[in-house]
Every structure is written in C-alpha cells, then in structure tokens.
Amino acid sequence: MADLFTILAVTAGAVLFLAGTVGLLRFPGTLARLHALTKVDNLGLGLVVLGLMPQMGFLAAAKMLAVWLLVQLSGAIVTQILARSVRGGGER
Amino acid sequence: METGFDIALALLLLCVGGWSVIARNMMTAVIVFIAYGLLLSLAWVRLHAIDVSLTEAAIGSGATGLLMVIAAHKVAGDTKRVVQLSRGFHVLAAVFAALVAVGIAALAFVLPGEPSSLAAPVLERLPDSGLGNPVAGVLFVFRSFDTLLEKVVLLLALIGVWALARDADWGGVPGLRLFRERHSVLTLLARTLPPIGFVFAIYMTWAGADVPGGAFQGGTVLAAMWILVMVAGVRRPPRISSPPLRLAIVAGPVVFLAIGFLGFLAPGAFLAYPEGFAKPLIVAMETALTLSIAVILGLLIAGPPKGEDAP
Numbered sequence: 223m224a225d226l227f228t229i230l231a232v233t234a235g236a237v238l239f240l241a242g243t244v245g246l247l248r249f250p251g252t253l254a255r256l257h258a259l260t261k262v263d264n265l266g267l268g269l270v271v272l273g274l275m276p277q278m279g280f281l282a283a284a285k286m287l288a289v290w291l292l293v294q295l296s297g298a299i300v301t302q303i304l305a306r307s308v309r310g311g312g313e314r
Numbered sequence: 315m316e317t318g319f320d321i322a323l324a325l326l327l328l329c330v331g332g333w334s335v336i337a338r339n340m341m342t343a344v345i346v347f348i349a350y351g352l353l354l355s356l357a358w359v360r361l362h363a364i365d366v367s368l369t370e371a372a373i374g375s376g377a378t379g380l381l382m383v384i385a386a387h388k389v390a391g392d393t394k395r396v397v398q399l400s401r402g403f404h405v406l407a408a409v410f411a412a413l414v415a416v417g418i419a420a421l422a423f424v425l426p427g428e429p430s431s432l433a434a435p436v437l438e439r440l441p442d443s444g445l446g447n448p449v450a451g452v453l454f455v456f457r458s459f460d461t462l463l464e465k466v467v468l469l470l471a472l473i474g475v476w477a478l479a480r481d482a483d484w485g486g487v488p489g490l491r492l493f494r495e496r497h498s499v500l501t502l503l504a505r506t507l508p509p510i511g512f513v514f515a516i517y518m519t520w521a522g523a524d525v526p527g528g529a530f531q532g533g534t535v536l537a538a539m540w541i542l543v544m545v546a547g548v549r550r551p552p553r554i555s556s557p558p559l560r561l562a563i564v565a566g567p568v569v570f571l572a573i574g575f576l577g578f579l580a581p582g583a584f585l586a587y588p589e590g591f592a593k594p595l596i597v598a599m600e601t602a603l604t605l606s607i608a609v610i611l612g613l614l615i616a617g618p619p620k621g622e623d624a625p
C-alpha cells in the first residue's frame with residue numbers, strides 16, 4: 223500500500239517536473255516561463271517528497287519536509303524578484 | 315540501472331562543461347559553469363564523497379559562481395575592459411589544455427599496478443583522535459599542515475581583493491551594490507532565512523567531527539547568510555579597517571598556529587596533539603576556522619572598499 227502510494231506520487235511529481243521543464247523551454251516570455259517553473263518547485267517537489275515520506279523514518283521524513291518548505295520560501299521569493307525585474311523597476 | 319545513471323551523468327557533465335567553454339556570451343558561460351558545479355557535486359555524491367560534494371556545491375559552484383557573476387556583470391557592455399583575443403590564441407590555449415588532459419589521463423594508465431591506499435591505516439588509527447569522520451581526521455590529524463596552509467591562502471586572496479581598492483578608499487566600506495533600491499521581497503528573505511541558516515551552519519560544523527560536514531561547509535553557509543543580508547541592504551558591509559572584523563579574519567589561522575606550536579610543548583612536534591586532548595583542540599580550531607572562513611568568504615564577495623561617489 224505504502225509502495226503503491228510512493229509510486230503514484232513520485233510518478234506524478236516526475237510528470238510535473240517534465241511538464242515544467244518543457245514549459246520553461248517552450249513558453250514565450252519570461253513571465254510565462256516563471257509560471258511553468260514555479261509549478262515544478264511547489265507541486266512537483268512536494269509530490270516527490272510526499273511520495274518518499276512513507277519510505278523513511280520519522281526524522282528523515284521531517285528533514286525532507288523542511289527541505290521542501292525552504293525551497294518554497296526561496297523559490298517564491300526568487301520568482302518575485304525575477305518577475306519584478308522583468309516588469310522594469312525594483313520597488314513598487 | 316545505476317551504471318546507466320552514472321554514464322548519463324558523466325556525459326551530461328562533459329556536454330555542460332563543453333558548453334561553458336564555447337558559450338559566446340560571458341554571462342551564459344558563467345551560469346552554465348554554476349550548473350556544471352552542481353552536476354559535479356552530484357557526481358561526488360555518486361562516488362560516496364559527501365564532504366567533497368558539499369564543498370563543491372558551496373564553494374565551487376556557489377561562492378565562485380557568485381564572484382564570476384559579479385565580475386561578468388561589471389565588464390558587460392564595457393568594451394574597453396574586455397580583451398579580445400585572436401583566434402590563434404584560442405587554438406593555442408585549447409591545444410595546451412588538451413595536452414594537460416591527455417597527460418593526466420596517460421599518467422592514470424601507467425600508474426604501477428597495485429594502487430597504494432592509506433585508507434586502511436587511517437581508519438585503524440582514527441579512533442585515537444576521537445573523531446568519527448575519516449575526512450575530518452585526515453584534514454585535522456594526518457594532513458593538518460595542508461589544512462593550515464589552505465586557510466592562509468584564503469587570507470591572502472582577501473588581501474588580493476582589497477589591494478584593488480583606490481588609495482583614497484582604503485579602510486572604507488566594500489562596494490557591494492547589486493540593487494539600486496531596497497527590494498521589499500528580498501528584505502523579507504534576508505530577515506527570515508538567516509536564523510535558520512545560522513542554526514544549520516553551527517550544526518554542520520559540530521557534526522563534521524563524525525559525519526560529513528565541518529568548518530568549511532558550515533562557514534560557507536554562514537557566509538551565504540551574511541551575503542544575503544548585505545545584498546538585501548538590511549545591513550551595510552562593515553568598514554574593512556574595523557578591528558573586530560580584522561580579528562575575525564585572522565582568528566582561524568591564529569588559533570590553528572597557536573595549537574600547532576602548543577604541540578612543541580606536549581607531544582614534542584608541530585601540530586601534534588597531546589594525548590587525550592585531540593578532540594577538544596580540533597573542535598576549538600574548527601570553531602575559530604568557521605568564523606574566519608565565513609567572514610573571509612563574505613568579504614571576498616563584497617569586494618574591495620569603494621567610496622560613495624566612486625564609479
């Protein structure tokens with residue numbers, strides 16, 4: 223049961239990674255590319271972490287959750303900075 | 315399956331490395347080089363060299379990458395400062411680089427049959443030092459002289475960067491200004507991330523005695539947090555003439571040397587540890603080194619001191 227959950231979640235995460243990478247390469251314009259990239263950061267990595275959690279002990283699972291949360295924080299902020307510089311001008 | 319992954323990784327490394335060399339645009343080359351460093355750290359993980367992998371990701375890719383981004387940004391659009399090399403020079407450089415690569419590869423093939431490894435004697439004597447991580451053992455017990463010199467090299471590099479300052483600016487504030495105005499989102503990150511990074515850096519240094527980690531890795535994380543704070547403009551870099559700053563820079567090498575000379579008194583040799591005191595002395599050295607490495611790396615990125623009106 224746990225194995226089935228892992229396979230489903232990690233596969234879904236991998237599909238998101240693939241879709242996000244294709245989007246990053248093919249989408250027109252920086253804002254659209256950022257849109258594709260954030261999905262990979264949030265949902266793709268989240269699904270991979272969620273899928274791997276039942277395979278680990280409690281401590282390792284908590285560590286992976288912490289990694290995901292840190293990526294959320296830095297990913298969201300870096301995307302904001304990039305998007306603002308595309309729209310021209312720093313503070314708004 | 316695993317072999318397939320390794321082969322794919324090696325091919326990817328070759329491709330990305332080649333791309334970084336032939337990239338036309340300097341900024342592209344730098345960004346590809348950073349990606350190359352991250353892939354290389356994955357390769358070190360595959361070779362079970364976690365310590366090397368952490369250092370490669372932090373120093374080779376992160377700190378060096380940031381230095382090169384800043385350098386590429388400074389010379390971009392400034393045609394006077396970019397030296398155009400002739401095609402012949404490029405070919406000559408490529409020929410010499412290829413000769414070096416072929417020479418090293420040839421040497422690897424003509425080495426004497428039985429590779430001599432010191433791994434077994436190291437592991438046998440490691441418990442005497444009180445350390446559990448063989449890499450930390452080699453760095454601080456068996457080859458501590460090399461480690462000392464490495465830290466002094468960092469110090470010399472910083473002096474080299476400071477030497478680029480104009481006379482009038484000497485002793486002033488480093489001229490790191492990536493954003494013209496305060497950036498509210500970046501300020502948020504610079505206020506939320508450092509507490510986490512600070513705890514993590516201390517953990518990495520402390521845990522380095524028994525598991526992968528140590529002064530270099532912990533110091534780099536500390537430096538990254540400081541750079542984030544400086545780039546976001548939450549705190550200005552300090553004046554380079556500030557005495558506490560100078561003290562922090564030399565703390566690591568000074569403690570290292572002091573403990574080294576202490577070795578003359580007790581066991582009777584430079585950098586030898588008295589019986590039973592190896593672990594506490596090494597922890598003291600690692601703590602001082604972490605501080606020095608963090609401050610030196612941060613100041614390397616912050617650049618030479620620059621007056622307010624200087625270009």
